Amino acid sequence: MPPELLLIVLFGASYGALFHLYYGRKLRQLLAFLLASMVGFALGQLIGELTGLEVFAMGRLHPVEGSLGSGILLFIARWLKL
Template sequence: MTVSLAAGMILGFLLATAYGAAFHIIMGGPARQIILYIAAAWIGFAIGQLIGDWLDINVLNLGAIHLFAASLGAWIALLAARWLGVINTPDDAEN
């Protein structure tokens, strides 16, 4: 059981990191934003996983990972991070 849980956590960490990196490649922006996107993907993936487990969403499970719910959470968090990052970017202000 603990080996399965550890493998699921590693897989989730890698998937969320890939989502954050892919989002940065697609949306562009300065290199420092990739940290924001990866952190948002990690948090969103974890929240999506918890919600998928709590609501017993069994769509596209991969072992212990609720892949659909976790991925949806990651992408929603990435869109929110992009939206908040654009609003709070000081580079857009005119001097």
């Protein structure tokens, strides 16, 4: 497994779990938040790769862009009441 893929999963899972601790109530929400966070982090990572942004890049990992993507999708998931 490539290191950036492992870090995407770890960052996404931790953001989703922390978001659920603050906003979640049910197990179904935990699963939705974990999935939304991982997908959002991966999309942010992809945008960082495609645009060539180097804001605090750690090797091939773009944590700022990934965190923004994760946060956006988490709040969309909360807004949709998943």
